[in-house]
Amino acid sequence: MFILENVPLSSYSTMRLGGTASYLTEINNRSEVAEAVAWAEERGLPIIMIGGGSNIIWNDDGFPGLVIVNKITGFETYAEDEENLYVTIGAGENWDQVVARTVEMGYTGIEPLSLIPGTAGATPIQNVGAYGREIKDVLTTVEAYDCAEKKLVNIPVSDCAFAYRTSRFRTTDKGRFLITAITIHLFKGSPQPPFYEALRKYFAEHQITTYGSQAVRDTVIAIRSSKLPDPAIVANNGSFFYNPIIREDQLTPILTDHPTVVYWPLDDGRVKVSAAWLLDQAGFKDYHDAETGMATWPAQPLVLVNEKATTTADLLKFKQKIVDTVHTKFGVTLEQEPELI
Numbered sequence: 506m507f508i509l510e511n512v513p514l515s516s517y518s519t520m521r522l523g524g525t526a527s528y529l530t531e532i533n534n535r536s537e538v539a540e541a542v543a544w545a546e547e548r549g550l551p552i553i554m555i556g557g558g559s560n561i562i563w564n565d566d567g568f569p570g571l572v573i574v575n576k577i578t579g580f581e582t583y584a585e586d587e588e589n590l591y592v593t594i595g596a597g598e599n600w601d602q603v604v605a606r607t608v609e610m611g612y613t614g615i616e617p618l619s620l621i622p623g624t625a626g627a628t629p630i631q632n633v634g635a636y637g638r639e640i641k642d643v644l645t646t647v648e649a650y651d652c653a654e655k656k657l658v659n660i661p662v663s664d665c666a667f668a669y670r671t672s673r674f675r676t677t678d679k680g681r682f683l684i685t686a687i688t689i690h691l692f693k694g695s696p697q698p699p700f701y702e703a704l705r706k707y708f709a710e711h712q713i714t715t716y717g718s719q720a721v722r723d724t725v726i727a728i729r730s731s732k733l734p735d736p737a738i739v740a741n742n743g744s745f746f747y748n749p750i751i752r753e754d755q756l757t758p759i760l761t762d763h764p765t766v767v768y769w770p771l772d773d774g775r776v777k778v779s780a781a782w783l784l785d786q787a788g789f790k791d792y793h794d795a796e797t798g799m800a801t802w803p804a805q806p807l808v809l810v811n812e813k814a815t816t817t818a819d820l821l822k823f824k825q826k827i828v829d830t831v832h833t834k835f836g837v838t839l840e841q842e843p844e845l846i
C-alpha cells in the first residue's frame with residue numbers, strides 16, 4: 506500500500522474543484538482495504554472511500570484524513586441455468602464497461618443504466634437510476650468491509666434500505682461499509698416492454714422495432730450524449746438537484762399558474778416534480794454566471810458545469826442563487842444530489 510501526502514482533490518472529482526487530501530491511497534484488493542483502515546485508525550484520521558469522483562464535491566478546506574480510491578477489479582459470472590446469470594463485479598470496475606460487457610454477452614438487466622459515470626462499487630450508494638431502472642432492481646448482494654465489525658460482510662439487497670437516489674450507505678450507515686464488490690442478477694435475452702417513455706419515443710422516431718439489450722443501450726447512449734456533457738471534457742457532476750417530491754396541495758398552485766409543469770404522480774399520493782423544468786422556468790436555461798464562473802448545460806439545466814470557477818465556494822454560491830430563485834418562484838426547495846465532503 507502506497508500512501509501519498511497533500512494530494513489535490515480536484516483530480517478526484519469530475520467538478521474539478523476542492524482543496525487537498527492529507528493522505529490518499531489506491532487499493533487494488535480486499536486485504537488492502539483492512540490495511541488502509543488500520544493505518545488511518547492508528548493515526549486517528551478520518552477515512553473516505555471513493556470511486557470515480559463523479560458524485561463528489563470537495564470542500565475548499567480539503568479532506569483532513571485518508572482518501573481511499575477503490576481500484577478493485579473483477580468480473581466473475583455464475584450461470585444458474587440458461588436464463589439466469591449472476592455476476593460479481595469488483596467495486597473499482599468502470600460501471601459503463603460492465604454494462605457493455607453484459608450486453609455483449611447477450612444478457613438484459615442493466616442496459617438502461619448505460620453511460621452513468623463512475624465505478625460499480627458506488628452504484629448502491631445512491632441507488633443509481635436512469636430510464637426506469639435502478640441498481641436495486643438487479644442487485645442481489647453488496648460485499649463490503651464493515652468498519653464497525655472489522656470484517657468483510659455480505660449485505661443482501663433487502664437490507665440496503667434502497668429508495669429514490671438513496672440507501673443505508675448514504676444515510677444511517679454512512680461511512681461504515683467500504684464496498685468491495687457487488688453481485689447482480691441478469692437474464693438471457695431481450696428486455697421486455699413497456700419501455701420508459703423517452704426510449705419509446707426514440708424507438709418510434711428512429712423506426713427501431715427490435716428491442717434487444719444492445720438496441721436499448723445504443724438508444725440510452727444516444728439520448729444521454731445529446732443531453733449530458735462528458736465529464737472527461739466538461740467539468741460537471743451530472744444532475745445537481747434531485748427531482749423534488751411534494752404534496753399534491755403544493756402542486757395545485759404551480760399547476761394553476763403553469764399548466765405545463767412536468768411531474769410524475771407517486772404511489773403514496775405525492776408527486777415528483779421535474780427539477781429541470783423548475784430551473785428552466787426560473788430562468789436558468791443555458792445560464793452563464795459571470796460572478797462565479799459556473800453555468801448550466803444548454804441541453805439540460807439540471808447539470809451545473811464549471812466553466813471558470815476556481816473554488817467550491819463559487820459553485821456553492823451559484824447553487825444557492827438557483828435554490829433561492831426556484832423557492833421564491835415556486836415555493837419548492839431543491840436539494841443537492843452530489844455529496845459535499
Ligand SMILES: Cc1cc2nc3c(=O)[nH]c(=O)nc-3n(C[C@H](O)[C@H](O)[C@H](O)COP(=O)(O)OP(=O)(O)OC[C@H]3O[C@@H](n4cnc5c(N)ncnc54)[C@H](O)[C@@H]3O)c2cc1C
Pocket residue numbers: 519553554555556557558559560561575596621622623624625626627628630631632633634635682683684685733734735736741742743744844
Ligand atoms: C454526466 C453525469 C451523469 C450522471 N448520470 C447519473 C444518472 O443517470 N443516474 C444516477 O443515479 N447518477 C448519475 N450520475 C452520478 C454518478 O455518476 C453516480 O452517482 C455514480 O454511481 C458515482 O460513481 P463514482 O465511482 O464516481 O462515485 P464517487 O463520486 O467517487 O463517490 C460517490 C459516493 O459514493 C461513495 N463511494 C464510492 N465508492 C464507494 C465504495 N466502493 N464503497 C463505499 N463508498 C463508496 C463515496 O464516498 C461518495 O459518498 C451522473 C454523473 C455525471 C457526472
